[in-house]
Amino acid sequence: MRKQLGSRLPTFTPEESALIKGSSDFYGMNTYTSDYIKHKSTPASVLDYMGNVEITKIGQDGKEMGPQAESFWLQDVPWGFRKILNWAWNRYGLPIYVTENGVSVPGENALKLPEVLNDTFRIRYYEGYLNAMLEAIHIDGVKVLGYMAWSLLEYDFFCGCADCSNFEWAEGYNTRFGVTYVDYIDEQKRYPKESAKFIKRWFAEHIGSEKSIRIHEMGVNGDESAMEESPSELSSDGHSPNIISDDGSLTPDEESDVFETTGKI
Secondary structure, three states, X not given: OHHHHHHHOOOOOHHHHHHHOOOOOOEEEEOOOOOEEEEOOOOOOOOOOOOOEEEEOEOOOOOEOOOEOOOOOOEOOHHHHHHXXXXXXXXXXXXXXXXXXXXXXXXXXXOOHHHHHOOHHHHHHHHHHHHHHHHHHHOOOOOEEEEOXXXXXXXXXXXXXXXXXXXXXXXXXHOOOOOEEEOOOOOOOEEEOHHHHHHHHHHHHHOOOOOOEOOOEEOHHHOEEOOOOOOOOOOOXXXXXXXXXXXXXXXXXXXXXXXXXXXOO
């Protein structure tokens, strides 16, 4: 990086370096997929930001790395997730919080509601990535303290903020990452997909003996609201406090609208 960017990189005084070194409490990781890379023999373009490498998802055996998602850049590569968790842990030695991880289902936006809710492609993705994370923790000794699937909801017009939704850059509303379906046409009604139920079951099995999992999502102005089993009818403050019970049904929690996962992976 120093050789390629040279004087364009910032410089730090010894005092600034001492102040920064060791100041991070954890490593936050946004990760979705993996790539193969190959060093280029030609000089890097002045606009290059990838390290002067060729990037491909086709291996030396001529095969794709994994199943192709709706997003052109995303394939299902759980073994790559385990490798990057190990790399970050071995390099920095900091606890890891996976702050984004998820997948877009091919053609999902054009499917009918029953097909959308039965999102087996997304389930296979999360099963592979969550199990890879578990292997990194228990076999490789990586310290992972948190995991956040991207995303709980698809874009919510009423919220309109990145904290509780997914607006997929130039692809807009056409690419969905949510484990909860949002009906953009019919009053933003929300329906949990099978992947939402799978994630609930997976964490119920692997984080401890709690009989119910409380799932939270940061809402408008930092408040918290919950994923629903059926189309939502929001109160005036935008909340719909519910708890997902063992059988997948929802029960109202009138005392609190804070939703948490408890236990240890």
